[in-house]
Amino acid sequence: MAQAEGSAISSSPRPMDLLDARCPSRDVFVDLADKWVLLMLVSLREGGDQRYSELQRSLGGISRKMLSQTLRTMERDGLVLRSVNPQASPPLVMYGLTELGREIAEETRALCAWTEKRAATVHEARAAYDLRHAVSQED
Incomplete structure:
Protein backbone atom coordinates (compact mmCIF):
# COMPACT_ATOMS: atom_id res chain seq x y z
CA MET A 1 0.00 0.00 0.00
CA ALA A 2 2.83 2.40 0.79
CA GLN A 3 4.23 1.85 -2.71
CA ALA A 4 0.90 2.75 -4.33
CA GLU A 5 0.80 5.97 -2.34
CA GLY A 6 4.35 6.78 -3.36
CA SER A 7 3.58 6.28 -7.04
CA ALA A 8 0.48 8.46 -6.73
CA ILE A 9 2.64 11.21 -5.30
CA SER A 10 5.22 10.97 -8.05
CA SER A 11 2.56 11.11 -10.78
CA SER A 12 0.83 14.16 -9.32
CA PRO A 13 1.59 17.41 -11.13
CA ARG A 14 4.41 19.48 -9.72
CA PRO A 15 3.69 23.08 -8.84
CA MET A 16 4.64 25.62 -11.50
CA ASP A 17 7.89 27.48 -10.87
CA LEU A 18 8.94 30.14 -13.38
CA LEU A 19 12.45 30.16 -11.97
CA ASP A 20 12.96 26.49 -12.83
CA ALA A 21 14.27 26.32 -16.41
CA ARG A 22 12.52 22.96 -16.91
CA CYS A 23 9.10 24.21 -15.81
CA PRO A 24 6.54 24.28 -18.63
CA SER A 25 5.35 27.70 -17.49
CA ARG A 26 8.78 29.20 -18.28
CA ASP A 27 8.41 29.22 -22.07
CA VAL A 28 4.90 30.67 -21.81
CA PHE A 29 6.25 33.43 -19.57
CA VAL A 30 9.11 34.14 -21.97
CA ASP A 31 6.64 34.53 -24.86
CA LEU A 32 4.44 36.86 -22.81
CA ALA A 33 7.37 38.97 -21.61
CA ASP A 34 8.34 39.88 -25.19
CA LYS A 35 7.98 43.64 -25.72
CA TRP A 36 6.03 43.26 -28.97
CA VAL A 37 3.61 40.77 -27.40
CA LEU A 38 2.93 43.15 -24.52
CA LEU A 39 2.48 46.12 -26.84
CA MET A 40 0.21 44.11 -29.15
CA LEU A 41 -1.92 43.05 -26.18
CA VAL A 42 -2.32 46.72 -25.26
CA SER A 43 -3.13 47.74 -28.83
CA LEU A 44 -5.74 45.00 -29.30
CA ARG A 45 -7.20 45.60 -25.84
CA GLU A 46 -7.61 49.31 -26.48
CA GLY A 47 -8.34 49.30 -30.21
CA GLY A 48 -10.26 46.07 -30.63
CA ASP A 49 -9.91 43.85 -33.69
CA GLN A 50 -7.48 45.28 -36.24
CA ARG A 51 -6.13 44.63 -39.70
CA TYR A 52 -2.43 43.86 -40.14
CA SER A 53 -1.62 47.39 -41.37
CA GLU A 54 -3.57 48.95 -38.49
CA LEU A 55 -1.60 46.88 -36.00
CA GLN A 56 1.68 47.86 -37.62
CA ARG A 57 0.77 51.56 -37.39
CA SER A 58 -0.41 51.26 -33.80
CA LEU A 59 2.81 49.50 -32.74
CA GLY A 60 5.11 52.16 -34.22
CA GLY A 61 8.53 50.81 -35.05
CA ILE A 62 7.73 47.11 -35.53
CA SER A 63 8.98 45.57 -38.77
CA ARG A 64 6.65 43.52 -40.98
CA LYS A 65 8.72 40.42 -40.22
CA MET A 66 8.51 40.93 -36.45
CA LEU A 67 4.80 41.71 -36.64
CA SER A 68 4.14 38.48 -38.57
CA GLN A 69 6.30 36.46 -36.16
CA THR A 70 4.60 37.95 -33.11
CA LEU A 71 1.12 37.37 -34.50
CA ARG A 72 1.96 33.74 -35.30
CA THR A 73 3.35 33.19 -31.79
CA MET A 74 0.32 34.77 -30.18
CA GLU A 75 -2.06 32.80 -32.40
CA ARG A 76 -0.21 29.57 -31.56
CA ASP A 77 -0.41 30.41 -27.85
CA GLY A 78 -4.17 30.93 -28.14
CA LEU A 79 -4.06 34.68 -27.44
CA VAL A 80 -4.96 36.01 -30.88
CA LEU A 81 -7.53 34.85 -33.40
CA ARG A 82 -6.94 35.49 -37.10
CA SER A 83 -10.18 35.71 -39.02
CA VAL A 84 -10.59 35.99 -42.79
CA ASN A 85 -13.64 37.35 -44.62
CA PRO A 86 -13.18 35.92 -48.13
CA GLN A 87 -16.25 37.82 -49.41
CA ALA A 88 -14.35 41.10 -49.24
CA SER A 89 -12.11 42.09 -52.12
CA PRO A 90 -9.30 41.77 -51.26
CA PRO A 91 -10.10 39.29 -48.48
CA LEU A 92 -10.38 41.06 -45.12
CA VAL A 93 -8.02 39.62 -42.50
CA MET A 94 -8.58 40.75 -38.92
CA TYR A 95 -6.72 40.01 -35.69
CA GLY A 96 -8.42 40.06 -32.33
CA LEU A 97 -7.93 38.79 -28.82
CA THR A 98 -9.34 35.45 -27.75
CA GLU A 99 -10.84 35.06 -24.27
CA LEU A 100 -7.39 33.98 -23.05
CA GLY A 101 -5.84 36.99 -24.78
CA ARG A 102 -8.37 39.37 -23.20
CA GLU A 103 -7.57 37.87 -19.80
CA ILE A 104 -3.82 38.47 -20.08
CA ALA A 105 -4.40 41.88 -21.70
CA GLU A 106 -6.39 42.90 -18.61
CA GLU A 107 -3.56 41.66 -16.39
CA THR A 108 -1.13 43.99 -18.20
Missing part, protein backbone atom coordinates in the same frame (compact mmCIF):
# COMPACT_ATOMS: atom_id res chain seq x y z
CA ARG A 109 -3.10 47.11 -17.19
CA ALA A 110 -1.22 47.47 -13.89
CA LEU A 111 2.17 47.13 -15.62
CA CYS A 112 1.17 49.73 -18.22
CA ALA A 113 -0.07 52.16 -15.57
CA TRP A 114 3.09 51.73 -13.50
CA THR A 115 5.29 52.23 -16.56
CA GLU A 116 3.52 55.42 -17.57
CA LYS A 117 3.61 56.72 -13.98
CA ARG A 118 7.27 55.88 -13.28
CA ALA A 119 8.98 56.24 -16.69
CA ALA A 120 10.48 59.63 -15.79
CA THR A 121 11.94 58.21 -12.56
CA VAL A 122 13.47 55.28 -14.45
CA HIS A 123 15.00 57.66 -17.02
CA GLU A 124 16.48 59.75 -14.19
CA ALA A 125 17.98 56.62 -12.64
CA ARG A 126 19.47 55.63 -15.99
CA ALA A 127 21.00 59.07 -16.47
CA ALA A 128 22.51 58.99 -12.96
CA TYR A 129 23.89 55.49 -13.57
CA ASP A 130 25.36 56.50 -16.94
CA LEU A 131 26.96 59.57 -15.37
CA ARG A 132 28.51 57.54 -12.53
CA HIS A 133 29.85 54.93 -14.91
CA ALA A 134 31.15 57.45 -17.44
CA VAL A 135 33.16 59.13 -14.67
CA SER A 136 34.52 55.83 -13.34
CA GLN A 137 35.55 54.72 -16.85
CA GLU A 138 37.58 57.90 -17.35
CA ASP A 139 39.77 57.08 -14.32
Whole structure:
Protein backbone atom coordinates (compact mmCIF):
# COMPACT_ATOMS: atom_id res chain seq x y z
CA MET A 1 0.00 0.00 0.00
CA ALA A 2 2.83 2.40 0.79
CA GLN A 3 4.23 1.85 -2.71
CA ALA A 4 0.90 2.75 -4.33
CA GLU A 5 0.80 5.97 -2.34
CA GLY A 6 4.35 6.78 -3.36
CA SER A 7 3.58 6.28 -7.04
CA ALA A 8 0.48 8.46 -6.73
CA ILE A 9 2.64 11.21 -5.30
CA SER A 10 5.22 10.97 -8.05
CA SER A 11 2.56 11.11 -10.78
CA SER A 12 0.83 14.16 -9.32
CA PRO A 13 1.59 17.41 -11.13
CA ARG A 14 4.41 19.48 -9.72
CA PRO A 15 3.69 23.08 -8.84
CA MET A 16 4.64 25.62 -11.50
CA ASP A 17 7.89 27.48 -10.87
CA LEU A 18 8.94 30.14 -13.38
CA LEU A 19 12.45 30.16 -11.97
CA ASP A 20 12.96 26.49 -12.83
CA ALA A 21 14.27 26.32 -16.41
CA ARG A 22 12.52 22.96 -16.91
CA CYS A 23 9.10 24.21 -15.81
CA PRO A 24 6.54 24.28 -18.63
CA SER A 25 5.35 27.70 -17.49
CA ARG A 26 8.78 29.20 -18.28
CA ASP A 27 8.41 29.22 -22.07
CA VAL A 28 4.90 30.67 -21.81
CA PHE A 29 6.25 33.43 -19.57
CA VAL A 30 9.11 34.14 -21.97
CA ASP A 31 6.64 34.53 -24.86
CA LEU A 32 4.44 36.86 -22.81
CA ALA A 33 7.37 38.97 -21.61
CA ASP A 34 8.34 39.88 -25.19
CA LYS A 35 7.98 43.64 -25.72
CA TRP A 36 6.03 43.26 -28.97
CA VAL A 37 3.61 40.77 -27.40
CA LEU A 38 2.93 43.15 -24.52
CA LEU A 39 2.48 46.12 -26.84
CA MET A 40 0.21 44.11 -29.15
CA LEU A 41 -1.92 43.05 -26.18
CA VAL A 42 -2.32 46.72 -25.26
CA SER A 43 -3.13 47.74 -28.83
CA LEU A 44 -5.74 45.00 -29.30
CA ARG A 45 -7.20 45.60 -25.84
CA GLU A 46 -7.61 49.31 -26.48
CA GLY A 47 -8.34 49.30 -30.21
CA GLY A 48 -10.26 46.07 -30.63
CA ASP A 49 -9.91 43.85 -33.69
CA GLN A 50 -7.48 45.28 -36.24
CA ARG A 51 -6.13 44.63 -39.70
CA TYR A 52 -2.43 43.86 -40.14
CA SER A 53 -1.62 47.39 -41.37
CA GLU A 54 -3.57 48.95 -38.49
CA LEU A 55 -1.60 46.88 -36.00
CA GLN A 56 1.68 47.86 -37.62
CA ARG A 57 0.77 51.56 -37.39
CA SER A 58 -0.41 51.26 -33.80
CA LEU A 59 2.81 49.50 -32.74
CA GLY A 60 5.11 52.16 -34.22
CA GLY A 61 8.53 50.81 -35.05
CA ILE A 62 7.73 47.11 -35.53
CA SER A 63 8.98 45.57 -38.77
CA ARG A 64 6.65 43.52 -40.98
CA LYS A 65 8.72 40.42 -40.22
CA MET A 66 8.51 40.93 -36.45
CA LEU A 67 4.80 41.71 -36.64
CA SER A 68 4.14 38.48 -38.57
CA GLN A 69 6.30 36.46 -36.16
CA THR A 70 4.60 37.95 -33.11
CA LEU A 71 1.12 37.37 -34.50
CA ARG A 72 1.96 33.74 -35.30
CA THR A 73 3.35 33.19 -31.79
CA MET A 74 0.32 34.77 -30.18
CA GLU A 75 -2.06 32.80 -32.40
CA ARG A 76 -0.21 29.57 -31.56
CA ASP A 77 -0.41 30.41 -27.85
CA GLY A 78 -4.17 30.93 -28.14
CA LEU A 79 -4.06 34.68 -27.44
CA VAL A 80 -4.96 36.01 -30.88
CA LEU A 81 -7.53 34.85 -33.40
CA ARG A 82 -6.94 35.49 -37.10
CA SER A 83 -10.18 35.71 -39.02
CA VAL A 84 -10.59 35.99 -42.79
CA ASN A 85 -13.64 37.35 -44.62
CA PRO A 86 -13.18 35.92 -48.13
CA GLN A 87 -16.25 37.82 -49.41
CA ALA A 88 -14.35 41.10 -49.24
CA SER A 89 -12.11 42.09 -52.12
CA PRO A 90 -9.30 41.77 -51.26
CA PRO A 91 -10.10 39.29 -48.48
CA LEU A 92 -10.38 41.06 -45.12
CA VAL A 93 -8.02 39.62 -42.50
CA MET A 94 -8.58 40.75 -38.92
CA TYR A 95 -6.72 40.01 -35.69
CA GLY A 96 -8.42 40.06 -32.33
CA LEU A 97 -7.93 38.79 -28.82
CA THR A 98 -9.34 35.45 -27.75
CA GLU A 99 -10.84 35.06 -24.27
CA LEU A 100 -7.39 33.98 -23.05
CA GLY A 101 -5.84 36.99 -24.78
CA ARG A 102 -8.37 39.37 -23.20
CA GLU A 103 -7.57 37.87 -19.80
CA ILE A 104 -3.82 38.47 -20.08
CA ALA A 105 -4.40 41.88 -21.70
CA GLU A 106 -6.39 42.90 -18.61
CA GLU A 107 -3.56 41.66 -16.39
CA THR A 108 -1.13 43.99 -18.20
CA ARG A 109 -3.10 47.11 -17.19
CA ALA A 110 -1.22 47.47 -13.89
CA LEU A 111 2.17 47.13 -15.62
CA CYS A 112 1.17 49.73 -18.22
CA ALA A 113 -0.07 52.16 -15.57
CA TRP A 114 3.09 51.73 -13.50
CA THR A 115 5.29 52.23 -16.56
CA GLU A 116 3.52 55.42 -17.57
CA LYS A 117 3.61 56.72 -13.98
CA ARG A 118 7.27 55.88 -13.28
CA ALA A 119 8.98 56.24 -16.69
CA ALA A 120 10.48 59.63 -15.79
CA THR A 121 11.94 58.21 -12.56
CA VAL A 122 13.47 55.28 -14.45
CA HIS A 123 15.00 57.66 -17.02
CA GLU A 124 16.48 59.75 -14.19
CA ALA A 125 17.98 56.62 -12.64
CA ARG A 126 19.47 55.63 -15.99
CA ALA A 127 21.00 59.07 -16.47
CA ALA A 128 22.51 58.99 -12.96
CA TYR A 129 23.89 55.49 -13.57
CA ASP A 130 25.36 56.50 -16.94
CA LEU A 131 26.96 59.57 -15.37
CA ARG A 132 28.51 57.54 -12.53
CA HIS A 133 29.85 54.93 -14.91
CA ALA A 134 31.15 57.45 -17.44
CA VAL A 135 33.16 59.13 -14.67
CA SER A 136 34.52 55.83 -13.34
CA GLN A 137 35.55 54.72 -16.85
CA GLU A 138 37.58 57.90 -17.35
CA ASP A 139 39.77 57.08 -14.32
